Amino acid sequence: MTGVNASPIVSALRTLEVGPVREEEPLRKHTSFKIGGPARVFVEPESQAGVIAMLEWVRDHQVPYFIIGQGTNVLISDQGLDAVVISTSRGLKTVEVQGDRLRAGSGVLLTKLAHTAAKAALSGLEFAISIPGTLGGALVMNAGAHGSSMVAVVEGVTVWDPIHGVHAIEASEAEFAYRQSRFQKTPWIALDSVLKLTPGDADHIRQTMAHHMDYRKKSQPVGEANAGSIFKNPLPQYAGQLIEQIGAKGWSVNDAVVSERHANFIINRGSARAVDVLALMRRIRAAVYQKTGVVLRPEVRWIGPGEGGTDTLWENLWYMEGIGLKEPCE
Ligand SMILES: Cc1cc2nc3c(=O)[nH]c(=O)nc-3n(C[C@H](O)[C@H](O)[C@H](O)COP(=O)(O)OP(=O)(O)OC[C@H]3O[C@@H](n4cnc5c(N)ncnc54)[C@H](O)[C@@H]3O)c2cc1C
Known part of the structure; x- marks a missing residue:
């Protein structure tokens, strides 16, 4: 988009009617560092179909794009991004308990997932209570804490990529390792995931989560x-x-x-x-x-x-x- 007036892109994206489309949006408003120059275009699709429609549009028009979750693991250039930045925070928000599994959209916060699992007396996501950010960002980073990480719970992910469109992958294909995954090397966008948990005692799960939060408050610069x-x-x-x-x-x-x-x-x-x-x-x-x-x-x-x-x-x-x-x- 360098040197090109972004307005025609904004107009075209608005006609898709998938959610708010803004120009020159300061990205510092969307990162936990409070750092980052403007996005030429910033879109917040309201549904999974909207996210896919945006991705297909930028692919078909060969426009650079970037996916952002909660912006808690990024350092964004002061010059901003000459790109369409697509936020997952509104559109990929569903969470469903299915027996001992959770099916969740990539825009759901890890803390919400941990609370949902605790309420359903499902163990495995206690570690996630103290990690900010979305499920999508956590997959990319194989986020972890307190001796566990995403690899321990992910069973499968629905992804979109520019060549194959929407398809399902198994956890093993994501090649999770310490703060690494294939998402960092492949243009996969995570749409939703199935997390396999273990039936447990809701009180014990909550106590473990409270312990993790206490530890976090004592050891890290919260706030x-x-x-x-x-x-x-x-x-x-x-x-x-x-x-x-x-x-x-x-x-x-x-x-x-x-x-x-x-x-x-x-x-x-x-x-x-x-x-x-x-x-x-x-x-x-x-x-x-x-x-x-x-x-x-x-x-x-x-x-x-x-x-x-x-x-x-x-x-x-x-x-x-x-x-x-x-x-x-x-
Ligand atoms: C106070 C604090 C404490 C933290 N503690 C921990 C910790 O204990 N353990 C830990 O592992 N991390 C920790 N983090 C880092 C961060 O919270 C995690 O890495 C988190 O999983 C990032 O999620 P996010 O939604 O903010 O991702 P973002 O920062 O928005 O994005 C991170 C990367 O993932 C990509 N991405 C985001 N969503 C998708 C998607 N749906 N599909 C494809 N790519 C996507 C982005 O393009 C980007 O490259 C901490 C951060 C903070 C601020």
């Missing part, structure tokens, strides 16, 4: 703008411990600051830009490497052209895929 863990854990070591060892708590670049509470979190104190976060990440990464020989890899996903790929240090970590710079194939 401040951030994107969760910035770096993946170089297992068996922990990124937070390595960053703490080099004395980086409190380091800052403008309003981007390493959290005093958890060293693997960067906080936006107010007006941090994506370039500030990137500069701080580079500084941390270089210092950890110098002191320990460990190369930290980003967990947060860089979205956008420009800064993330211009520094040779980072070229090895992020590569351009479509409009987004994502992590490398390893």
Whole structure:
């Protein structure tokens, strides 16, 4: 869309009547970091059919696009995205209990899924109570905490891709690994999933969830703008411990600051830009490497052209895929 007036695209998308279509929408309003320049076009389809209609339209018209859930694991360029950004938060919202399984749309929050499972006395999603974001984002990241992750519960996913359209995949095809999945390498859009759980005791499930939430409140900077863990854990070591060892708590670049509470979190104190976060990440990464020989890899996903790929240090970590710079194939 570079150099092209976005308005004809907006008009065309509005005629599809699938939900709100906005121009130059600030993406900082849609990320937990409160960072990100404008989307040329931002759409919020109200139904699964609407999401599919949007995806088909951008495919047929060869317009760059980006799918966003809750924006809790992304660092979006200050320049914004010259693309159609499609939000799943309105259209993929159904949740259904089917015996010991949950069928849920990708726009459903993980916390809602955890509460739904607890209410139905189904165990397996207790870990998800403390992870912000949508089911779709959690599939892409194989999100996890408290010793479990999505791979433990996903049975199958309905996906859309530009070549095959809508089709079902089994969990094994998603190649889940630590904070990785095939969604990061394949243009699959997750529409809905079936999660296989285990019948359990509702009170015990709720107690476990309360325990996880308590732990989270004590160990992480709850209530401040951030994107969760910035770096993946170089297992068996922990990124937070390595960053703490080099004395980086409190380091800052403008309003981007390493959290005093958890060293693997960067906080936006107010007006941090994506370039500030990137500069701080580079500084941390270089210092950890110098002191320990460990190369930290980003967990947060860089979205956008420009800064993330211009520094040779980072070229090895992020590569351009479509409009987004994502992590490398390893
Ligand atoms: C305070 C805080 C704590 C956190 N704690 C944890 C934690 O304990 N464990 C953990 O694993 N993560 C954690 N995170 C990170 C984040 O919450 C998870 O990665 C979450 O699953 C991301 O979901 P999202 O909807 O926000 O995804 P987004 O940030 O919106 O998107 C992430 C990626 O997924 C893609 N995507 C989103 N939806 C779809 C879809 N339907 N189909 C295809 N691609 C899609 C996007 O294009 C993007 O590339 C934390 C984040 C915060 C802010």
